[in-house]
Amino acid sequence: MIPRTFAKQPQTNSPAGFYTQTTKPSTTTPQQLVSQGEVLYQSGRFTEAVTVLQQAVRIYQQEGDNLAQAAALTNLSLVFEQLGSWKEASKAINNSLNLLGWDNTNQKLNVNNPKSELLEVLAQTLEIQSGLQLSQGQADVSLKTSQISEQIWKRLGKQYNIGVTRSRINQAQALRVSGFYRRSLDILNEVSQHLQTQPDSLEKVTALRSLGNVHRQLGDLEQSWKNLKHSLEIAQRLQLPLETSLTEFSLGNTVRDLGNIKDAIAHYENAALIASNPLTKVQAQINQLSLLVENEQVAQAKTIIPTIQSQLATVPTTQAGIYARINFARTISKIGNKKDIAETLANSVQQAKNIGDERAQSYALGSLAEVYEQNNQWQDAQKLTQQALFLAQKIDASDMAYRWEWLLGRLLKAQGNIEGAIAAYDTAVATLQSLRTDLVTVNREVQFNFRDSVEPIYRQSVELLLQQKGQGKPDLDKVRKRIEALQLAELDNFFREACLSNQFVVLDKVVDRDRPNTAIFYPIILDNQLEVILKLPNQPLLHKTSVVNHQQVEQAIAQMQETIVQPDANNKFQVVSQQLYDWLIKPVASELKNSRVNTLVFIPDGSLRNIPMSALSDGKEYLVQKYAIAISPGLQLFTPKPLAQKRLNALAGGLSQPPRNEKFAPLPNVKVELELIQQSGISTTILLDGNFKSTTLGKTINAQPFRIVHLATHGQFSSKAKDTFILAADKRIYVNELDSLLKSREQKRTEPVELLVLSACETAQGDNRAALGLAGVAIRAGARSTLASLWQIGDDSTALFVSEFYHQLTTGKTTAEALREAQLKLLSSSQYTRPLYWATYVLVGNWL
Structure with a gap:
């Protein structure tokens, strides 16, 4: 959340201060009205805040005080934004900028020798405009606006450093939403270092929270927790309920990722309890609900669904509000009433259209298509998917497009169109590979998990490719490259960045040309079969299938891991070792023997990495007694040279x-x-x-x-x-x-x-x-x-x-x-x- 502070009124009349009286006396000044509006804003009473601020704007207009009127309009825009009244918010901010002499098209001030009072209001107005732009999904525009704001604050001098800080935080937020987490982190590190020596403030709270959020998305959960904890302590000391609830919400997300379910629920409950903002309240409740559903605490989850439904009715139609509704519907898709879920998503589609947010519209359409998929309404689901995909591609939202390409592949497969399904999966994989490092930094509002949202695409794609009988047999080279792409994505996800960019040599060349005594194994774990692709020197790829489901394979791997290190479990180990040998090695044992290879290089899939292939046994001998064995993370490696x-x-x-x-x-x-x-x-x-x-x-x-x-x-x-x-x-x-x-x-x-x-x-x-x-x-x-x-x-x-x-x-x-x-x-x-x-x-x- 960006520091959303009210623009200060220019002190051309009496100084403005907080005005806590809730009934307006006859002598109320416009400055007091603005102060009253700020109090109402901070307490979440946005509709009342609009009324008093509009009154202040009218008085300033009658008095001909353009500067004060511009500041009041800026604050009015901020309140309209919280209500989801985008047109009114944009109109107020544009009127403010016009009064200040700002040329929005050319991004320059049409005023000669502007006074510092005007520049101060302008900088604050641009700050709030950047927040409005970010809330409407215009991260790039928001970044530019906050950079201009920063330059104006710098022009005003060192006494306005806090304004520079706010603008820098805004830039970091825009970069974070765009997926530029490293750049965002660099800015926030600078900001927090500067703020260490400063007294506690709203800006300090916000900077630390932003830093914590970025660290979480980069996978540094311990550092995220430390920053968020510090942010929370300051927010509580300064008695800032809005900031306290936002930080409690962020802490819930971080603690959840750390695997502490009990504490995560406590943070979400605190966030909802303290929140004056209905959006923050319902977001915290939705995250709590998804955590309960994820951990199969269905009875407890069902108790908070009615509360969330009543809260959602009060949430403004902002981008964040629409995402909250969609995420709620997705969360209850397995435990809720399908008709209610479909209705919520259909309403979200319309709301997204109304505010012109094509990204949110795509997310809602695709989510609705998934509900139809669950009901086996293939054609309706396909129509919605194609609409969602069209919008995602139109706005270049690759992180969303690949999900709808995957969904389209599933729907075509369900309707028996294998060739069409393969084409859709190919497109999804290509989109994923174009994303690379962005895979782990997808839109902050969209629920994402690598194991659920990426890995199945590759495995299901391989299953389809193996069903393809083009020219009498499947394209085995494409199959193994598809699995390697998954392994590459796993490593990217592990490092939270694209990690493999070196020039490597393809293993096949090494085997065919330099080392004709080596065979390469590609075992692939699929839902209902264990596939083995074998590369023998100067021979076409071989392919064997063991009909066994992935649960049996995973169970055998886990047993081998467990029994190999237990002193008294040797008999159990021998049984499971032989079972895995029969699935992996036995189907190609005669080909290996006839080829006279002496070295096996495995490119193991999934949890097969966790077991030593050397210890697989045919009942008489271990594999190591027949072959030298190595592992490769992929089809390629550094140019190999004998040691x-x-x-x-x-x-x-x-x-x-x-x-x-x-x-x-x-x-x-x-x-x-x-x-x-x-x-x-x-x-x-x-x-x-x-x-x-x-x-x-x-x-x-x-x-x-x-x-x-x-x-x-x-x-x-x-x-x-x-x-x-x-x-x-x-x-x-x-x-x-x-x-x-x-x-x-x-x-x-x-x-x-x-x-x-x-x-x-x-x-x-x-x-x-x-x-x-x-x-x-x-x-x-x-x-x-x-x-x-x-x-x-x-x-x-x-x-x-x-x-x-x-x-x-x-x-x-x-x-x-x-x-x-x-x-x-x-x-x-x-x-x-x-x-x-x-x-x-x-x-x-x-x-x-």
Whole structure:
């Protein structure tokens, strides 16, 4: 929410102050009327505020006081905006600007040597106009208006810095709504830094809240919570009920994303209780409702539906008000009366038309089409979808268009038009790929979840493509590229930005031309089948299907994860390991044998990333006993080069004793592990314990071209970037910092790190997509290969593994072969024969 403060009246007559009396005495001055209007505005009594402000405008007009009249009109516009009276709001603001001599077309002031009083009112008027423009969905225009406002405040001098601050916040808000979150964050960081030394104020409250909202949308939830908490404390101290309710609402959203349902509901309830603004009240109630529905607390959800319905009747017909109605209808689509939902959405379509908001109209039409889809009214749904899509494309709202393209694909599929459905899904995917980083920064009012709103598009598209029998068989190359596009989108979502822009080499070329002993596996989890596409050297793609639903596959993966690390669950592990082998490997086992390949590169889909393929068993042997195994995050990778071409050197860092503030166990054998690398014949620089700090690591890694970086320290891989880190003596090094740690190296040296080894790391417990973090680390570190552990094991077996792995590297083995030999060494020893010890290690990226 932009700082919506009343424009100050020019002090040409007696000074204006707050006027708390609610009945107008006969001697009321226009200044007192404006003050009374402000009190009414702050308490949410907008209709009454309009009446007294219109009276003030008439008096100023009679007195011929253009400046004061302009200021009163500006404030009147602000109140009309809250009522959803767009025409009246625009008319009032334009009349104000005309009185001030502002040329709206050319964006300039037609007044020679304007006085500071006029410039002050003009700056305030442009501020409020920028808010009006933003509320009407004109973010670009709003940004320009607030930039002009900022320049006028600067022209007025340092005593008007608070005006500059407000204009900067307005710009940040406009950038945020447009999806430019980084730029918005930069502005807000500057603003909040400036405000730290300033006394508490409305602007400080707003800046901190805006900062918190941007941090939430960038995925930095802890920082979001801190800023919002600070904003709330100041708003409560200053007794600003409107601001308090808005910040409580934002806190509810952040705490919800943190997974704290109870506290999120409490914040939403507080926001609704305090809110003087009916819109804020109902938005908080709708978010509370969606949280209850999401967590299947249907009985409790149904108790607040009538309250929301009665509140919605009082909400103004603004863009935000229309979105509130649409989101309410979407939230209750599974538990409410379909007729009522359709009626609410149809009304929203009309309201959006009335205010000329094509974006809101598209959102309402598409949502209504989804209700018809649920009722199997395919043709009616299709007609509405095409209308929604036309509007979204007309206004270039790609973040909405892809949803209606997806809906169109579903509707065509339901009507048996497979070719048409494929074309619609292709368009949806193309739109998604054009969005890239904007995927995670879609319109703030539109409900969005990657797992629900993006991932199914790719999987359903693949199902359709596999049904296509063009020229006798499906286009397998298109299928695997479609799944890779999903994996790329997952990583973008993980980092909250488009992360892959390097030039890579296609794996097929490497296999066909350089490494004819390698096969590439593409397992794909679909609703009712597990697909395997296999690339063998110099052969066309193979395709096999196991008829098994995704719940069974996910359950088997979860059981394998669970039993592989349990000392007394070996029999259960063997059963589930063989089951997964039968689905993934057995259908192509004879082709693999006949091709004489010795290395398998997996591009695992979804939660298949979380299990070590090396531990799949045919009942007699593990896969690692037949093949060297690696993982690739996609169809392409850094230009692969064999590691053993030149003399190897390594930077080896480790932490045997974690910092006191971290709840990690000591790693007493780390020193031995690092010394073993040295003893293998590799030139090694060691950073141990106190020397293993993030700063020292950064300096040392850039001092010379290390080909191997080995880090023996605690770490965690998670599906969230904020929970993915490695531990140094001074701090946690998060995945987003890895690239900056290696940035100066990239500037000085053209070659990336050849091999990054992360021992003693583990995947986050209870996170079924945790290995996404490992792929994220591999990409962010910019290494050709990353070798990491999926779970922690004993120091003794780690030392044995490390010794054998580096010995094999020095003999000229590929990285994948060296990994296999080290795993087989553990497997052949009576002490470490179980997969618990050797299967934890996975190689991501270049296997040469």
